[in-house]
Structures are given as C-alpha cells and as structure tokens.
Amino acid sequence: MTAIPRVQPSATAPTSSTLAGLQLAATSHRAVHHRWLNDFQTGSLFADPSAISDFAGSYARYSTSFPAFLRAVIDSLESPEHRELLGHNLREEGGELDDEMREELREAGIDPVKVDGVSHPKLFRRFHDAVNGQSADPRALRIGEQWRDAFLELLRTASAPAAVGALGIGTEGIVRDVYQQILGGLENHTTLEADDYIFFTLHCLVDDQHQLDLLSIAADLSADEEGKRELTRGALAALDLRARYWDRMHELAVEKRCALLSAGPVLVHGATA
Numbered sequence: 619m620t621a622i623p624r625v626q627p628s629a630t631a632p633t634s635s636t637l638a639g640l641q642l643a644a645t646s647h648r649a650v651h652h653r654w655l656n657d658f659q660t661g662s663l664f665a666d667p668s669a670i671s672d673f674a675g676s677y678a679r680y681s682t683s684f685p686a687f688l689r690a691v692i693d694s695l696e697s698p699e700h701r702e703l704l705g706h707n708l709r710e711e712g713g714e715l716d717d718e719m720r721e722e723l724r725e726a727g728i729d730p731v732k733v734d735g736v737s738h739p740k741l742f743r744r745f746h747d748a749v750n751g752q753s754a755d756p757r758a759l760r761i762g763e764q765w766r767d768a769f770l771e772l773l774r775t776a777s778a779p780a781a782v783g784a785l786g787i788g789t790e791g792i793v794r795d796v797y798q799q800i801l802g803g804l805e806n807h808t809t810l811e812a813d814d815y816i817f818f819t820l821h822c823l824v825d826d827q828h829q830l831d832l833l834s835i836a837a838d839l840s841a842d843e844e845g846k847r848e849l850t851r852g853a854l855a856a857l858d859l860r861a862r863y864w865d866r867m868h869e870l871a872v873e874k875r876c877a878l879l880s881a882g883p884v885l886v887h888g889a890t891a
C-alpha cells in the first residue's frame with residue numbers, strides 16, 4: 619500500500635486529557651472498525667461487482683457536500699481567527715494548494731500538478747466515473763443522501779463546540795484511518811489506476827492538517843465543562859451517523875449478494891463463479 623507520511627502535531631496542538639480521550643474514542647469507534655470497511659479492504663465486497671459502483675454513487679452524495687459541511691461549521695463560529703482557519707480548509711476543498719502541501723504531496727509520491735486547482739468534489743468524480751458510479755443502485759444513493767442530510771442538519775443546528783466536535787474529531791479525526799482501508803481495497807483488489815482514486819490518497823494527507831486546525835479550535839471552545847460536553851456530543855453524533863451509514867451499506871450488500879446467489883451461477887470475468 620502507498621506509504622503516506624503522517625503529519626506530526628505542531629507544538630500548539632491541544633493535548634488536554636478530554637481531547638486526547640475523545641480522539642481515542644473516535645479512532646476506536648465502530649465507524650472506523652466496521653465489517654463493511656473490512657470487506658472493502660480485503661476485497662470480499664467485490665464478489666458482487668456492483669458493490670463498488672454502489673459505494674461510489676452513494677458516497678458521492680455525502681462527500682461532494684463537504685464544502686457545505688465546512689460552511690455550516692464556519693457559520694457557527696464567532697472568532698475571526700477560527701473562521702479563517704476553516705476558511706483556509708474551505709479554499710483547499712476548492713483545489714488550492716500551498717507550497718507546504720505541494721511538498722507533502724511530492725513526498726507521498728503524488729505529482730501536485732494532478733490535483734492543483736481541482737476541487738475535491740471533482741477529484742471524487744474521477745473515482746465515481748472510473749467505477750461507473752452512475753449505475754449505482756437507487757437504494758445506495760438514498761442511503762448516502764440520508765447520511766448527508768442528517769449530518770448537515772446536525773452541523774446547522776449544533777452549538778459551536780458540538781459542530782467542531784462533529785467535523786473535527788468525529789470526521790477529520792478518523793478520515794485517515796477509514797480511507798487507508800478503502801485504499802487497501804482499491805490498490806490490492808481492483809485494476810484502477812492511482813489517478814482514479816487520488817481523492818482518497820490526497821485526503822490521507824490534507825485531512826491530517828485539517829484535523830490539527832480543528833483540534834486547536836476545539837481546545838479553545840472546550841475550556842469549560844459545557845464546552846467539553848458539547849464537543850463530545852457532536853463528535854459522537856457524527857461517528858454514530860457514519861457507523862449507521864456503513865451498517866446500511868453492509869445490509870444492502872448482503873441483500874444483493876443473497877439475491878445473486880438465489881438467482882443461480884454468476885458470470886464473473888467471463889467465467890461462472
């Protein structure tokens with residue numbers, strides 16, 4: 619698998635026991651350690667060739683709304699410094715790269731020219747089109763839409779610390795661990811080119827920095843007990859929504875596999891399986 623260097627926390631990264639405990643809870647959550655992700659990583663999900671199209675179509679409904687998620691969190695913040703930190707992340711969603719990020723991409727084996735100026739929704743579209751996401755099962759699309767709508771509702775109605783907990787610790791904080799599993803499946807069990815799934819490779823890099831930005835905001839907003847409670851509430855709500863998304867995608871995959879088996883021998887790569 620591609621070796622992706624982890625961004626080292628800066629000297630200003632928050633280290634309170636609440637934040638550290640919450641980060642550990644997030645990376646230990648079943649939103650990160652899920653049967654569907656394991657099936658994707660090991661390739662067993664691809665026994666039904668439609669599973670990857672279903673994922674691409676469904677996940678597009680969520681991931682292409684990421685700029686809207688960021689804007690919702692920015693709207694909840696009062697501090698101009700906090701808003702600017704996330705404004706920088708929002709510009710990166712539009713494809714903006716700084717020199718530091720270009721260098722990190724080169725170190726990870728990615729030519730920055732391939733992603734410079736390309737918005738992240740467009741990068742996801744590359745993957746989507748490469749695996750024929752337009753043929754996704756309507757049930758998979760609905761699952762992605764319901765996750766997107768529930769997450770956006772959470773961010774728009776949350777207090778500032780809850781919104782930061784949801785997008786920071788509950789989302790950016792686990793993206794690398796989740797996408798590494800997806801990359802494992804794509805690299806080892808498909809014939810896709812690295813450019814086709816560069817969205818996932820890139821996010822293993824940029825979201826480490828995004829997480830640090832959000833953690834520094836989280837530290838400021840969770841100085842009192844109420845802030846800590848809200849931060850935790852938001853993070854856990856986001857994690858539960860993602861776990862529910864994997865639950866439903868797993869249920870759909872099992873249902874479709876059972877239907878395939880009951881329909882008789884399946885033609886796979888020109889041979890009956």
Ligand SMILES: [Fe+2]
Binds near residue numbers: 684711738
């Ligand atoms: Fe992104």
